[in-house]
Amino acid sequence: MSLSDNRHLNILVTGANGFVGSALVERLKAEQKFSVRAAVRRLAGLGRPQGADWIETGDLAALADWSTALQGIDAVVHLAARVHVMQDTAADPLAEFRKANVEGSLNLARQALEAGVKRFIFISSIKVNGEATAPGRPYRADDTPVPEDAYGISKREAEDGLRELCLNSTMEFVIIRPPLVYGPGVKGNFFSMMRWLDKGIPLPLASIQNRRSLVAVDNLVDLILACIDHPGAANQTFLASDGEDLSTPELLSKTAAALGKRARLLPVPPGVLNFAARCLGKTAAIQKLCGSLQVDIGKTRERLAWQPPVGVDQALRRAAQYYLETRK
Template sequence: MSLQEMGCVLVTGASGFVGSSVLQRLIVDKREELVAVIRRDNAQTPAGVMRAKVESLGPDCQWQSALNGVRVVIHAAARVHMMNDQVADPLTEFRKVNVEGTLNLARQAAVAGVRRFIFISSIKVNGEGTPVGVPYSADAQPAPADPYGISKMEAEQGLRALAAETGMEVVIIRPTLVYGPGVKANFLSMMRWLHKGVPLPFGAIHNRRSLVALDNLVDLIVTCIDHPAAANQTFLVSDGEDLSTSELLRRMGAALGKPARLLPVPSWVLETGAAMLGKNALSQRLCGSLQVDISKTRELLGWAPPVSVDAALRKTAKHFLDHRTQ
């Protein structure tokens, strides 16, 4: 069944990093009927796209008008993971949006006749790290270690139960770290350091980490809109090439035209220093490994990442250079 036969596509979080790129890809693909859920009042809605205004993403949100005529929901909106969350009870706050809010939308979607619900989850459902050469698989036992990962796992569990109850197809996608034009947080800091020529103590890090370029993630999401084999499946997604922190910095530096100045500080020194400063989570991201096996995604969907790591890094670097303010 083609997308045109399936009806409108609704994208939540359509002004966010992933959601906005999904929307732009669907526009380029000339998908005629699109509904964008954009909560920021100052965010622009692309021409030809219907805008749905909702007051919140929580458990009391009313979605009926936004779901009118919709046959596919791509749910990219979420309360996102934050390194230094200041709320008193992070798990409760994550659950309000990521669990209760997601299931509220999904229940109303099922009642409205939505055929497929695509949920953008997180690799944090699997856990925080892997031994080198022992990647996570899509069907492995979940082992989330923080409130964000727990909330995503609980949302997945609720969606699977709802699919069994209602017949609405659910597709779950767990991305690794997503990078691309406009990326924020640690990846942006890394580019700033490299561009300024700051010496970095990561020349002796021999970990392996799976990343996913924004274009590759978006391509998989769009593939899952109408691929029959995607129904009621969970997929991991990455670029298909794992990098050490040292290698990532060197290749990102090359994309920026600024060779990385890396000092060969042993990883145990960095990990000890990070522990003393209470930065264990950051240390895990820089020194630890996290690999994923995307063979199920490749084989079941006939999918392969269309963009290479170096091409994606060059695109990311160009956006950074074109928009940098310091």
């Protein structure tokens, strides 16, 4: 019996208390066809909403025991990971990423196969494709991966291991590579951007002419749901986005409008910004603001008959509203 034939599915979500994980658990709870087991590293101090079976699994490690979490599970959505950080303090970042993202993930996948799980959905990263795209040449799902940093390399190695594990087995895999994910409760650079705009800080970014793909958390969650039991998702790799690429000035202006503000953008030439970034050791940060990173979700649309359900403006309003309600 294929996964899509089941009327009711038991889903294990790892990293269930994270930004994407918490949104996914809420969405799964709202769907009558799913029962949710929410796996987290530690339960202590965690406010656990009703409607899901919460379970503590410890660290994502090569020797972790997932037998209890996997009992009776039809599909796994694996979100838990050692996440990318701009300033990694580990002595050997790649080794640390491999411990969790490769060894830990493949340990879970092997135990899932042994437990009879039918589908394993691995949330990877667009960093597997690379760090930047040339004008008019977006990344595609079937491009040869060229990861540049330790995080992207670890995600690619996990993908490769998962494909090999599932080859000629009873468990299907699905790989999803999202770019930057934003929405209510987002942290990191996107949160910092909203804070700058809310405070009216002038930003020297009016002259940037780039294109970047983003994905709203609601759109990513909707895609994950589609991949849980869609026959066309089996053993495939998909890219995710909102389907509407923005320049950095457009993103700043739209986000400011969602906050009820006006973006104060100054026309500083990109060459000046790049020079200043090199002097300050901030080249990577400026690349994210000035460079392009586009993804083509044509395969995702066609193979799954899927469209992003939430538009960029609506998604930015939701993120902004949450920020305004919770800012300190």
